[in-house]
Amino acid sequence: xxxxxxxxxxxxxxxxxxxxxxxxxxxxxxxxxxxxxxIQDYFNxxxxxxxxxxxxxxxxxxxxxxxxxxxxxxKIKMQHEDIFNTMHRI
Numbered sequence: 142x143x144x145x146x147x148x149x150x151x152x153x154x155x156x157x158x159x160x161x162x163x164x165x166x167x168x169x170x171x172x173x174x175x176x177x178x179x180i181q182d183y184f185n186x187x188x189x190x191x192x193x194x195x196x197x198x199x200x201x202x203x204x205x206x207x208x209x210x211x212x213x214x215x216k217i218k219m220q221h222e223d224i225f226n227t228m229h230r231i
Contacts, residue, residue, distance in 0.1 A: 143193045144173070144222035147206065151215030153184040160213055161186070161206070168202060169194040184215065189222070 149161060158177065165172060170190050177186035192202060203219040210217030 142191050143199075145190050145192050145199065145202075146220045146222060147186075147188040147190055148218045148220075149177075149184065149186040149188075149210065149215050151184055151210070151213075153179050153182050154214060157184055157213060157215060158186065160209060161217065164206065164209055165190060168197055170202065 147161075147165075149157060151157075162172065170192050171194065172188050172190050174189040175186065176188075177184070179185070192199060195202060197205075199219070199221065206217045206219055
């Protein structure tokens with residue numbers, strides 16, 4: 142299983158979750174876990190996803206998600222699970 146961490150951060154607006162999840166479903170990316178909060182007017186979402194079944198590779202998915210983020214006014218970042226874990230080790 143190829144796990145990836147996807148984060149979405151920005152000013153809260155209608156449709157952020159729908160836009161991101163529709164893109165992931167359309168590319169056979171399975172969301173394994175998801176957490177989202179809104180603090181004051183700021184949206185923050187973190188997902189763990191499995192990209193194994195996607196026909197697109199990591200770089201293409203990451204680039205397209207970044208473009209979706211720009212389109213809807215949020216920052217979307219995608220990282221390999223092992224890189225994320227290494228960066229956040231205490």
